[in-house]
Amino acid sequence: MSDKRLKPAPLANEGLPPEERGLFCDAAPREYEPARGAWENFLNWARSESLWLLGFGTGCGAIELRPLMTSRFDMYRYGIQPRPTPRQSSVFVIGGYASVKTLKRIVRSYEQMMGPKFVVALGSCTINGGMYWDSYNTIKRIDQYIPVDVYIAGCMPRPEALLAGFQELKRIIKAGDGEGQNEYARNFDWYKANQKKVIKDWNMPDYNW
Amino acid sequence: MEPTLLGRIGYAFVSLFVITNYGLLLIGSMARISAKVQGRVGQPVWQPYIDIIKSSAKRNAIGHGVMFYLGPVFRLAGGIGTYMFIPAVFGSVVFRNFSDSGDLLLVMYFIFFGQLGMALGAGEGGHPYSAIGVSRGLAQMTAFEVPFALSVIAVAVQYGTLDINAIVAAQQGGFARWTLATNPLAVVAAIIAFLGMSGHNPFSVVIAPQEIPIGPPTEYQSNLLGMLQTNRAIFNGAKLVLYMNLFFGGATNIVAMVIKTFLIYFVNVFVGQAFPRFRTDQSIRFFLGVPTLIGIASVIIAVI
Amino acid sequence: MVNPLYLFAASLAAAFLLPLVDKLGRRVSLALVYATIAAWGAVALSYLWALLYAGVGARAFGTAGFVAPLAIMLRVGPEEAAGLLAISGVGLLAAGAMRRPLAEAPIGGAMTLITALMGMSGIVLTRDLFNLFVFLEIASISTYGLIAFDDRRGALRAGFKYMIAGGIASALYLIGVIYVYRFSGHLNLDMAAAAPGLFGGAGTIAVFFLLAALLVELKPFPANGWAIDAYQTADPGVSAILSGASATALLLALWKVMPLLGEAHLAAVAGSGLATFAAGNLAGARQGRARRMLGYSSVAQVGLVAAVAALDRLLGLGGLRFTYLVAGGLLLNHLLAKTGLFLLSSAIGDDEAARGGAAGKRGEGALSPFGAVVAGVLAAALVGLPPFPGFWAKWTLIQALAGRESWWLIALILGASLVEAFYVLRWLIAIVKGEAGALAKGERGTIEPGAPIPARIRLGAGALAPALAAAALVVSGVMLGWNLSVSDPLLWAPFAAAAILFAIDRAPGWLKSLLSIAAAAAFGWLAYDRLDGLRQLFAIMLLGGGAMYSFAAMYKGGARRGLHPLLSAATLALGSVLVAETPLGFFFAWETMTLASFLLVLRGRESRAAALSYIVFGLGGAFLLMVGLVAIPGAWSSGSTGSAGAGWPVFLILAGLLVKLGALGAHVWLPGAYAESDDEASGFLSSSLSKAGVFVMVVALAAFGRVLPFQATSMRILGWIGLATALFGALYAIYQEDIKKTLAWSSMGQIGYVILALAIYDQAGWTTALYLALNHFLYKSMLFLAIAGVIQRVGTRNMYEMGGLIKKMPFSFLSVLMAIIALSGVPPLSGFGGKWLLYSSLLEKGWYIEAAVAFFASAVAFLYLFRLIHTIFLGQPKPSQAMVREAPLALTIPQGLLMVVLFAVSAFPRLMLDPIMRVVGEAFDPVLRFEGSALVSPLGYWDGTLSMIVTIAVFALCFLWMIANLHNPQTVKQFNIVYAAERPFRPETTHYAWNFYAPYEKALGFLTRHRGERFWAAVGTGVDAVGGAIRRVYTGNGQTYALHVVLYVVALYLLMGAL
């Protein structure tokens, strides 16, 4: 059932020293066609009912993720559970303001997730920089760097707000609108340029498979 | 009446279908029981199904090479194969599986088939955490195999056979004839070994989630992960059926099988919820200590 | 026969004419010297011809027209003729080697040489006691002159000490002679022996003086420091004459006076000889200086010869023929080998004290191939390896001693032989491999470190004399062997093959490989009729394995000099172990195998220490085996079964085999030998050669297993030994970083299972044992072949320096994968059959705890197997190995073949089990049987075919599922891994390989602290310390030496009184 679309040209990986280029895959990301009709609806239902969170604490808001596992909020009942590796996760929760250093890790981890993949950005800082809007070291809008499906505003948003955000994400997925991965691939050059603009010590391949 | 070969294959598929669904539901319900222990509601019982569907429905996947792709194949084949070599329900033609391929020893060694293949696949992933996890897992495995082997030997001695069918047959006729009643020490040793075998607490350092993000399968995703999840259900089921046959009188029908295996697995969850984690060297020393002595005692009892 | 008087006259004339002839030039005078010595040799040959072939009896020559008692008699019998030949032969070789010093020194040197040899010949010929004294003195005085003929300082020092001891001895001798005359009334030996006065009372004391003098001249311990100093310092040619010719003459003198000796005398001779043998070898073990070491070895050998002659008379070991064979064989062996070695040491300049006492000019280079062969022959002969005379003599001696149940003597002789083998071969290894300071281990600091190492030492003309000695050893050894009716051509085939292949050693490797394979095939064809079912099974592993490794040897280009002859010889020796029909024939084949495999190990790169411990343990095991064989009358005769007489000797056989198999405790040789030899040789050692031990154990247990004392307990202990071997082999293997060490320990463990299974001792157990052995052959061959390829391509043996090779060497990966699946016993491959059989038979036997431990051991085996395949083939590839290619065809073809075989016997276990069960069924009642394709035991069943089908079917299903459901897979590179949101730094730091099982080490590391190694090291230190203490006796002070002589004589007297 592989996609018939033509493969894009390999990436240049100019950020890497020549002797290291052989160590990384240089394939460019591409868009993947969704299945059709009811089948895709069924699969989207399954995706929405099995949200595996990438539990990387990328900002101060990550502290609000922890209560979700506790008996009080119990995200498991919504089919949400944490996963320690991006390979197996489907939802990336951006936990608040992202410093430039963290952004590099965010990009890498996001690219390493298997699609379809979704991003939930929590906290005002991910939307416009929040109280750090004029900081030299934080990025202001996370969706200039990776596609975001759901923003959860607040500083900090309560766990209840997070749960509400996840419900919103489920709705989006079920509606078939959770196509961030394809969007990223489609606008890859734009995203990459934005990323490289702020990340100066680029020592990764252009796309982290 | 002896079924034809085609019939046997058909029965095998039925048997496999039953154990797969049962295994998935068992995992789901145990997760729910764990949640109750922690004061939560917990995930739906059918959550494992959804997870597998989702994993299989991933639109892309990565692989590190042939062996990486074959790892889950080995793993799943190991799980199914193990089940196939165990008669699941005593006296049932449908659930006899292919247990005429070999006796208890075949089952005990076929368990390694999937583990070995998985370890190799994870190894080709090139991730050091995979290798660390495998090294821990293998190290623990050598240790918990000792009490397990001793209790199996006790059973073999007691019933004078290694044929699983014969062992079950010898336990028919009421609770007093179960190994649990006739040689409780063997059961104790085997159950402790089972804790290690299924990787629950306190023997879960193999898949320490944050230290070595879940160990061996850290690079697995998409359908490859889905196969591993499927295998978890089947393999668990197979091991539980094996334990039931060896120590708890086997089962003459599906209901008895479900109840017994559920209870055996419950012991695991019970202990797992109550204990923290051992380091690898600690668990090795643990298994080679008291459980091994219990195992030796059980052999002595069986000989007497 | 020529009257020998002419020869004396000629010698004297030549000696006196030399100063005159010398005016014509040194060439002419030296030609006269050689001619004179050669004349002695020619006459000796004519005597021998006359005595042995023309049927002339021994003849006595009177002098001046009279006969005894009026005249001195000279007798020419077989001993005398042989002695003359030996003296002139050694003299000629030594004189030839001394050509340059003789030419440079004043002509007196040549004169003393002639007179010394003449004196020695006189000692041999004369039958008159006083005339014996005269010749002794002529020989001694000439020797004193000869020692210092080139005026070297050390020799002068030693010569003076030599003279002191000689003077005391001659005084003793004179007193003895005169009192013998006083009590018997005769000086003629035969008449004195017939006179009654010498036996009992004062006559005994008279004879004692005579004897004491001769013994002192024979350099007994501890009264021999003077001689050793002389060996060390004199020109090597002189040392050779002292050690070879002089000792021959003196031994014949002792032989001559033996009729005069009473029982107490003989006991004293035997005791003194054996003590000298033991002490000389112990002291030699500590030597760092080659000449002195050879000196210690010389006195030891001469002591043994004297002891043998006395023991025969004392214990009646076998009469004249026995003495000729054993004492003569040992003496011949000694004088040729020692002459050769002394001259060789001179040719390679291994001679620190020569020319001013500077450090040796042997520049620590390796010998040229030809020189190495010569040195090897000489050293092997000295150590008593086949096919040299020493081997035959040793066997006959031990056999006779066993017949008299003199176990302590056997232990003493073999123990000291082992020590001698240790230091002689250590020297051999040092000179062949050219290592700085190996020899100087006992003499720390004598060789300064950092000296440059020249590439090769070429011997040139200096090799001629040693080569002649070596050739003589070979010829005499072969003749002796045929004389002992070891005439089966197949038993000699290894030597023939080695000789032929050595002759064409410069030919390309593929030619030699093909010839080796042809040799193995021809051997198999010729031997086919003599192989029963069991032997056929083993022939597959031994001959087939050898041929396979010969084929694999093509994987490296070039001539690979020395490899093929040794590999072929070892292979054929394994074959001849199978076809040997007599105990001697078997032991001959066994020792041939030991020798060939030792040299094979020695060929490895860093193999010095490993080869040494390999041969020492190999010989130790062989000695145990030998004693066991000779102690059971009729052992190894075809079809022999347990007689009630066989009891504890079987334990000796088993112990010897356990050493050979590397059972825990005696395993310390194993890791080094398997790891350090050439890569395909390691495989051969592990997968083929170790099976020879299994084979002999099968045969021995089949014959004598039922008559073992405490049969049940013994078997159980044997089983536990096997079990411990299996467990500890596996435990050690998991901590190795060196791939070949891992495989070596693994081999040890696998052989442990075989031992365990043999100890079960019923049909199931033995089926298991043979099945395990065959399987081990299959998968260990695959592993070693694959690893040989890997090592060749990667250039390292450290596993952590490899990684990710699966993409470069997929075939090797597949081979290793199948091998480790089989080895670990995972179904459906045939290894599981081994596990199933093992547990079934253990449980059936009632060995429950053993079964559990075996289970643990096989689980531990998983650890090292996974580590092996993971760290080599999986994980992170190294950039430096980006250009690695698949292994060469010479390796992959055999692997492919083995894979097919492995798969076939896995799917159809009957292919392998039917022949095995047929063989085992002859000895035991059936326990296991086949029902269709299912193997049934009383406890359970196993259907290899069905389980294979189920596995394949399930695997195929899962594979289809994986293919069908995998969407858009992207194969990525090695650094595309989740690395906690970072990228890996370098492949080297990302590959988890080093210290792979650290937690295991933490938990169970206390089990593997190399206690065996420490124990044997302590034994070695102990022997070394004893040797060190003994040699402190030799203070270097001539007066202390004189005191030794006096004390020795007094002690001998007291001892005789006590007897």
Add this chain to the structure above:
Amino acid sequence: MNALEVLAKINPVAASGAVLVLVGLWGVMAKPNLFKIAVAFSVMETGVNLVILSVGYIRGRTAPILDSAADAASASARMTDPVPQALVLTAIVIGLAVTALMLSYAVRLKAGGGGSSIESYGEEKW
């Protein structure tokens, strides 16, 4: 048997020879000087020669010369044994050679720069 009888049975020649042998032996072992060792050997040789002679000497018989005291027929009963005397001659010659060689060794050793004590020539040992 009192002490006198024992003394009377001792052959005086043999006894003195034995004493000389022992003295010589003592000299060899106790005197480190190379030349004294050579001399000690001479003493020992002499002692041995006396012992040899003592064996030939039979009390009350004549010298082994065929003359009026002993004719050919009764020679073996009335003469002392001539053989030991013959032997002694040889032994003396040999002893001379040994002594000469020993002395020449000593001279060589000293001329080469060594001491005259044997203790300074113990380089080869162990």
